[in-house]
Amino acid sequence: MKRKNHAIVDFAPKAPVSPTEPLPRAQVKGWVKAVFWGLRVYIAIMLVLVVIGLAKGSF
Amino acid sequence: MARNANVYATKDLHELERELRAKDMARVARLYNKRGFWARLRLLLVLIGPGVLTMIADNDAGGVITYAQTGATYGIGFFIPSLIIAGFIAYVVQEMTVRLGAVTRRGHAEMIWGRYGAFWGWFSLIDLVVANVLTLVTEFIGIKIGMGVFGVPGWISETLALAIDVFALLVLRYYTWERIALWIAAGNLIFIPLMFMAKPHWSAVADAFVRWNVPGGFTASFLFIVLANFGTTIAPWMLFFQQSSVVDKGLTERDIRHGQLDTALGTLAMIVVACAIIVLTGTVMHGSHGMNLDISGILNLLGAKIGPVGERLFALGLVEAGLIAAIALTASTSWAMGEAFHWPKSINMPARLAWKFYVPGIASAVIAAGIVLIPHAPLGFLNMIVQVIASIFMPAALMFLMLLLNDREVMGDHVNRPWQNISGFAIIGLLVVLNGLYGLTVIFPNLF
Numbered sequence: 001m002k003r004k005n006h007a008i009v010d011f012a013p014k015a016p017v018s019p020t021e022p023l024p025r026a027q028v029k030g031w032v033k034a035v036f037w038g039l040r041v042y043i044a045i046m047l048v049l050v051v052i053g054l055a056k057g058s059f
Numbered sequence: 060m061a062r063n064a065n066v067y068a069t070k071d072l073h074e075l076e077r078e079l080r081a082k083d084m085a086r087v088a089r090l091y092n093k094r095g096f097w098a099r100l101r102l103l104l105v106l107i108g109p110g111v112l113t114m115i116a117d118n119d120a121g122g123v124i125t126y127a128q129t130g131a132t133y134g135i136g137f138f139i140p141s142l143i144i145a146g147f148i149a150y151v152v153q154e155m156t157v158r159l160g161a162v163t164r165r166g167h168a169e170m171i172w173g174r175y176g177a178f179w180g181w182f183s184l185i186d187l188v189v190a191n192v193l194t195l196v197t198e199f200i201g202i203k204i205g206m207g208v209f210g211v212p213g214w215i216s217e218t219l220a221l222a223i224d225v226f227a228l229l230v231l232r233y234y235t236w237e238r239i240a241l242w243i244a245a246g247n248l249i250f251i252p253l254m255f256m257a258k259p260h261w262s263a264v265a266d267a268f269v270r271w272n273v274p275g276g277f278t279a280s281f282l283f284i285v286l287a288n289f290g291t292t293i294a295p296w297m298l299f300f301q302q303s304s305v306v307d308k309g310l311t312e313r314d315i316r317h318g319q320l321d322t323a324l325g326t327l328a329m330i331v332v333a334c335a336i337i338v339l340t341g342t343v344m345h346g347s348h349g350m351n352l353d354i355s356g357i358l359n360l361l362g363a364k365i366g367p368v369g370e371r372l373f374a375l376g377l378v379e380a381g382l383i384a385a386i387a388l389t390a391s392t393s394w395a396m397g398e399a400f401h402w403p404k405s406i407n408m409p410a411r412l413a414w415k416f417y418v419p420g421i422a423s424a425v426i427a428a429g430i431v432l433i434p435h436a437p438l439g440f441l442n443m444i445v446q447v448i449a450s451i452f453m454p455a456a457l458m459f460l461m462l463l464l465n466d467r468e469v470m471g472d473h474v475n476r477p478w479q480n481i482s483g484f485a486i487i488g489l490l491v492v493l494n495g496l497y498g499l500t501v502i503f504p505n506l507f
Contacts, residue, residue, distance in 0.1 A: 019164035023173030049498035
């Protein structure tokens with residue numbers, strides 16, 4: 001049963017990066033870098049709004 | 060030497076995880092080799108699961124309460140058509156998790172951690188786990204209130220729900236766990252006969268699509284309820300949960316079309332049930348003056364308007380909604396922790412070997428059930444914090460999803476098509492604008 005299962009898994013479509021291998025780190029450059037900066041700015045703004053909301057007792 | 064032994068043991072566990080999953084994959088492979096209508100139907104029924112489960116679990120106790128309050132406050136005019144749009148949004152987002160999971164065979168937390176590093180990995184993981192625990196609190200509140208209608212004391216209903224949740228996770232293999240969860244999820248459909256009991260005016264429902272207007276104008280409270288409805292339809296845990304489900308079930312590229320159908324069926328069920336709740340409360344409660352719109356008030360009003368059977372069926376629906384979401388959230392926490400720290404991460408794994416994987420999920424459920432039982436706990440405040448965390452986290456989670464779905468190195472030919480990118484970025488933009496507007500109303504309450 002064990003060997004049979006291995007055979008079937010071997011015939012399954014291959015993932016571009018094998019699930020058993022470590023995942024290579026993505027290169028953050030170009031538009032992806034801009035996206036990450038946008039994300040940081042968004043999170044910072046939302047955190048400031050949350051702090052103001054808490055201070056004003058809006059929650 | 061001891062360290063080497065530990066490393067070897069972990070490798071063994073990962074091997075065992077793959078072997079156990081291979082059994083499920085072997086069954087699917089056998090079904091693919093069979094011909095004929097019944098074999099195809101059986102294959103579809105076997106592969107259906109992650110999508111339906113995610114979408115139905117999204118109609119959780121908090122969601123049921125939000126939809127009920129929406130119908131009671133605003134009627135059916137604006138929100139029935141807007142739920143169709145929300146359903147489209149939910150499908151677009153969740154379909155991406157199917158492809159990501161099936162192609163990479165890795166969970167969402169593992170992908171973020173591996174591709175974008177520990178900072179964003181921790182950011183996502185902490186947000187997810189905190190939001191999951193607080194959302195679990197709302198599920199246990201729903202279960203407690205629902206069972207309270209049948210005279211069951213809170214501590215008994217919480218203990219029972221916790222026992223079912225923990226038993227399912229610890230004892231069952233993935234496939235059995237999923238099937239049992241699907242049967243529980245079927246209970247969500249209880250809101251459909253309830254809607255018919257309210258004898259809705261179908262002309263008013265049809266009219267909602269023709270005259271899609273904002274009832275009472277654009278106000279801060281309207282914006283809040285729009286946010287709550289969108290927040291109820293798409294939530295960060297859904298991304299993590301469905302992708303991990305796809306991976307644990309052993310779905311591969313070959314199963315993507317079935318996964319898409321599964322997600323579409325789940326979306327349809329979710330939207331039909333959400334519409335049923337809004338039509339129900341919109342029909343029997345909208346326009347009543349001076350009513351109490353917390354969940355106890357809604358249950359009392361339902362009892363008064365459509366009778367005690369209606370009240371009890373709604374209470375049962377609330378219990379089911381809380382239970383199925385608790386099962387999903389508990390698993391989601393365990394999967395995310397396992398993926399982030401490279402522990403064995405499968406519901407197939409025996410509890411005594413993979414205790415590290417099971418402990419975070421179970422601990423989250425125990426903490427949440429415990430909070431609900433604390434007298435005078437600030438449950439309303441906790442509910443608000445869930446929404447705040449989800450509002451901040453959701454655009455970030457979606458952004459990671461979009462980055463990964465455009466990453467040819469890990470997705471190969473399954474990267475997003477242009478319409479999927481346009482839809483995905485439009486959804487992120489919509490969420491950012493809605494969240495930003497809501498944030499502004501916090502600072503300037505008289506803005507609208």
